Amino acid sequence: MGMEMKDFRVRKDVRIRKIDERISCIFLTKPNQQWSNTYLIEDENLTLIDTGRPEAFSVNALKKSLVHLGYxxxxxxxxxxxxxxxDHVGGGIALADLLTSKNIAYYEAREKLQDFSRFNKEWIKEFMSLLSKCSSGVQQGLRESPTYELLKFPELKSGITIHRGVREGDVIDIGKTKLVVYHTPGHSSWDxxxxxxxxxxxxxxxFITSPETVFVSTMGSNLDNYLDSLDKVSKISIDCMFPGHGKFSKNPYRLFEKAREHIKRCEDLILEELRICPMTLHSITSALFNGCNDPGIQLFNYGRVDTFLIKLKREGRISIDDDGKFCTVSTS
Ligand SMILES: [Zn+2]
Incomplete structure (x- = not known):
């Protein structure tokens, strides 16, 4: 095809990058914001990996990108x-009436995707509960921030049929391209x-995005699983990594290492803070991420710290005192 590996922009909401003779990345963006990456594989079975968000800006960008590629x-x-x-299944759910595809997901995610509206309600509840733990400044700032629309998790009326639930080691055969499934939980349980x-x-x-490596925020996130998944993918021979958000990476091993270091550093920082005095989720998050002015990112920081606290508590390294604050467990 003679296309060099760079983005081509057909109109402002269509951005595609050809990866090789069969695979393209379709970037689903909002004005001034990069959002999800989806990947189209032009093989015997025209295959899409992920579908972006359900809102019109994303669904229309996906449709227009497909049309641009001749589909x-x-x-x-x-x-x-x-x-x-x-932000990975929403587009598929929004387009469910048009789709004639066979849809594949991890076998444990099957039920959630098929009854996504119910699952999404649980998500919204979790999101609101996290938001209620944030400072009033973050809550107020978030409502005025442009990211708020994207964080609101729109209510969806339905789900999407999953025809095949896959497990670790399964091979998805789409023609010349074969995809081997690795179960890599940590970000969520079903990655x-x-x-x-x-x-x-x-x-x-x-599971691993770039440049942000460790992407955990409460619901479904688990740092022990994350570390195991990092060990698992470190053993695979990888020339290029393609994440669901952000940049491709030709040296993913550096990212895996960065992720391990990041987890260790966050744990150490939290324990260091707690050794001084017992603290709430709010005070730990403020101490660790002071200077963060984006309320959307700050909300995720609360979820991130929450995920670390769950791990440290499970390991018996911290506990909750009579005032409901987190404190270190003395080992003397
Ligand atoms: Zn995700």
């Missing part, structure tokens, strides 16, 4: 969902990464 939504034969989060052994490509969803 329509009805042509997609297979959709693989890396995990059951709204899968997809490995293309010939090109040595790894599609990671939200």
């Amino acid at each position: 329509c939504v009805e042509d997609i034969k297979t959709i693989i969902f890396t995990h059951a989060h709204i 899968i990464s997809l490995y293309e052994p010939e090109k040595r490509f790894l599609f990671t969803g939200d």
Whole structure:
């Protein structure tokens, strides 16, 4: 095809990057914001990895990108969902009436995707509960921030049929391209990464994104699983990693190492703070991320700290005192 590996922008909301002769990345963006990456594989079965958010800006960008590449939504034969989060499955759910594809997800995510409206309600509850733990400044700032619309988790009326639930080691055969399934929980419990052994490509969803490596925020996140998943993918021979958000990486091992270091450093920082005095989730988050002015990011920081506190508590390294504050457990 002679296309060099760079973005081409057809109109302001269509951005596609050709990765090789069969695979393209479709970036689903909002004005001035990069959001989800989806990947289209032009093989015997036209296959899409993830579908972006359900709102019109994202769904229309996906549709227009497909048209630009010479397809329509009805042509997609297979959709693989890396995990059951709204910014990866929302587009598929919004387009469910048009789709004739066979849809694939991790077997444990199947039920959640098929009854996504119920699952999403639990998400919204979790989100609101996290928000209620934030300072009033963050709550107020968030409502006025442009990211708020994206964080609001729109109510969805339905879900999407999953025709095949896959497990670790399963192979998804879409023609010349074979994708090997790796179960890589940590970001959520149902994350899968997809490995293309010939090109040595790894599609990671939200398990590892770039430049942000450790992407945990309460619901479904688990740092022990994260560390295990990092060990697992470190053993694979990878030439290029393609995440669900952000940049591709030709040296993913550096990112895996960065992620391990990041987890260790956050734990140490939290324990250091707690050795001085017992603290609430709010005070720890403020201490660790002071100077963060983006309320949307600050909300995720609360969720991030929350996930670390759960791990430290499970390990018996911290506990909760009579005032409901977190404190270190003395080892003397
Ligand atoms: Zn996610």
